[in-house]
Each structure stands twice: as structure tokens, then as C-alpha cells.
Amino acid sequence: MSPTPHYRGRFAPSPTGPLHQGSLVAALASYLQARAQGGQWLVRMEDIDIPRNVPGAADVILRCLEACGLEWDGPVLYQTTRFEAYAAALAELRIRGAAYDCGCSRKEAGAGVYPGTCRNGLAPGRTPRSVRLRVPGGEVRFTDAIRGVQSEDVAAVTGDFPLLRADWIWAYQLAVVVDDAWQGITHIVRGEDLLDSTPRQTLLQQLLGYPTPSYAHIRVVLGADGQKLSKQTLAPAVDLRQPAAALSEAFRFLGYAPPAELAACPPRELLQWGVASWKEFLRPV
Numbered sequence: 001m002s003p004t005p006h007y008r009g010r011f012a013p014s015p016t017g018p019l020h021q022g023s024l025v026a027a028l029a030s031y032l033q034a035r036a037q038g039g040q041w042l043v044r045m046e047d048i049d050i051p052r053n054v055p056g057a058a059d060v061i062l063r064c065l066e067a068c069g070l071e072w073d074g075p076v077l078y079q080t081t082r083f084e085a086y087a088a089a090l091a092e093l094r095i096r097g098a099a100y101d102c103g104c105s106r107k108e109a110g111a112g113v114y115p116g117t118c119r120n121g122l123a124p125g126r127t128p129r130s131v132r133l134r135v136p137g138g139e140v141r142f143t144d145a146i147r148g149v150q151s152e153d154v155a156a157v158t159g160d161f162p163l164l165r166a167d168w169i170w171a172y173q174l175a176v177v178v179d180d181a182w183q184g185i186t187h188i189v190r191g192e193d194l195l196d197s198t199p200r201q202t203l204l205q206q207l208l209g210y211p212t213p214s215y216a217h218i219r220v221v222l223g224a225d226g227q228k229l230s231k232q233t234l235a236p237a238v239d240l241r242q243p244a245a246a247l248s249e250a251f252r253f254l255g256y257a258p259p260a261e262l263a264a265c266p267p268r269e270l271l272q273w274g275v276a277s278w279k280e281f282l283r284p285v
């Protein structure tokens with residue numbers, strides 16, 4: 001890879017369906033913030049949760065980004081090609097005594113804070129079902145560019161969370177942290193639905209000796225029912241026949257309404273205007 005620039009951002013969709021308006025807003029915000037700083041913008045396909053992947057969705061998402069003029073730097077990184085890197089990070093955590101085998105079923109582990117049943121070794125006769133992080137007590141801090149200093153006692157809020165899930169799928173938290181470090185990501189702009197994952201990711205960065213990127217969590221697009229747009233809520237896909245209209249709507253959501261004379265312009269020109277106009281994130285109201 002080229003030398004680490006002062007700014008390297010990324011957009012990291014999951015291929016569980018086509019791009020919807022909420023994902024387009026996250027893509028656009030991370031793109032504008034990167035390009036306005038003269039930085040790079042990478043795309044990573046978070047296809048780690050294989051049973052949830054929809055065949056063909058990754059390509060549909062990439063075609064949609066292209067149609068919207070959102071050109072990325074370098075090759076797209078697919079998490080399904082990264083299992084060895086996740087295994088190496090897990091081995092590193094084990095060496096440091098920061099990871100342990102857990103023999104609990106999902107029911108035994110419970111939905112809330114993990115009770116720590118297997119923290120000091122598996123009970124006789126139990127076999128490992130998952131691998132958990134031994135979460136140290138104390139506050140984990142990071143600064144969000146929009147919300148300011150954030151702090152959480154991960155041990156109290158989530159407890160020892162999985163690194164390798166009971167279904168033998170790599171946990172999202174581990175994969176994201178390993179890939180952000182490997183890709184040299186310096187700045188992460190994403191939806192506020194991921195704000196509560198950030199203390200766990202910051203903790204993993206500290207335990208693995210990785211730098212912590214700068215974070216900015218933006219307001220997410222809500223549907224008419226007040227729920228976050230997602231494939232689960234059957235959010236409509238971005239209309240590939242009208243990329244400029246979708247892009248304009250995403251700009252408006254970010255508080256940057258394109259001037260009327262740009263209404264009929266192709267996406268590329270809209271983006272040029274956007275990069276030149278982009279100043280800062282607007283604080284959520």
C-alpha cells in the first residue's frame with residue numbers, strides 16, 4: 001500500500017441487500033469528509049456474517065456507488081478474504097491473556113452482560129462454543145467529532161463480548177478493528193447506530209496495540225415509522241435510474257442542499273460542488 005496519508009476514510013457496507021438511502025447518506029458523508037481534506041476513501045465489503053449475505057448484493061452496491069459518482073481508492077476489501085488476519089489477531093489476544101474459550105450456549109450466556117461463567121476456564125466436560133474478550137474494568141474513552149468526548153465502562157455495559165461467535169463466525173467488532181488498522185484508516189464517519197460499538201472497538205485497538213482512528217457518528221435516516229432504514233425494515237433501494245436525485249436527497253439530509261441550478265447536473269458535478277462546499281458536520285438536533 002502507498003504511504004499512509006494524513007486522511008484515509010472508508011465506507012463499509014454489508015451485502016445483505018441493495019444500497020438504500022440511509023447507507024447512501026453514510027457513504028456520501030464519509031466521502032465528502034475525506035475528499036474535502038484531500039484524503040483517500042476506501043470501500044470495504046463487510047460480508048463476514050455469511051448467512052446474512054444476499055448473492056449479488058455486493059456488486060449491486062458497488063454499481064450504485066459508481067452510478068452516484070462515488071469513486072473509491074484501491075481495490076475493494078472483502079472481509080471473507082481476511083479470516084487469517086482475524087485468527088492472527090485472536091492468537092495475539094490469547095497470548096496476552098485477553099481472550100478465552102466460552103462453553104456457554106446462547107441461552108446460558110444470556111442477552112445482557114455476560115455473567116463471566118467461563119472466565120477462569122471451562123467447567124469439566126464443557127467444550128468451547130465461542131471465544132470471548134476478557135474485558136478489563138475501567139472507562140474507555142474516545143472523542144467523537146460531532147458528539148465530543150465519549151466514555152463507557154465496557155465491562156459494566158456489555159461485559160466479555162464474543163470475538164468468535166457461537167456459530168463460528170468472526171465477530172463484527174474484531175473484524176472491523178483488524179481491517180481498519182490494516183487498511184490504515186485514520187478517520188471513520190458512520191451512522192450513529194454504531195456509536196455504541198465504538199467503546200468495544202476502541203478497547204480492542206488498545207489491547208492489540210493499534211492506533212484509534214478519529215470518529216464521527218452522523219444522524220441516521222429514519223423511516224416514516226421512526227425506525228432506522230435497513231434491509232430488515234424493507235427500506236427501498238436507491239433508484240439506479242435517478243442517481244442524481246438520490247444524491248441530492250442525501251446532500252439535503254446532511255444539511256447541504258444543492259443550489260437549484262445543479263438540479264439537472266450529473267452526480268459527478270454535484271459531488272464536485274459538495275466537496276468544495278463541505279465545511280463540517282452539522283450537530284444533530
Ligand SMILES: [Zn+2]
Binds near residue numbers: 104116118
Ligand atoms: Zn461461558
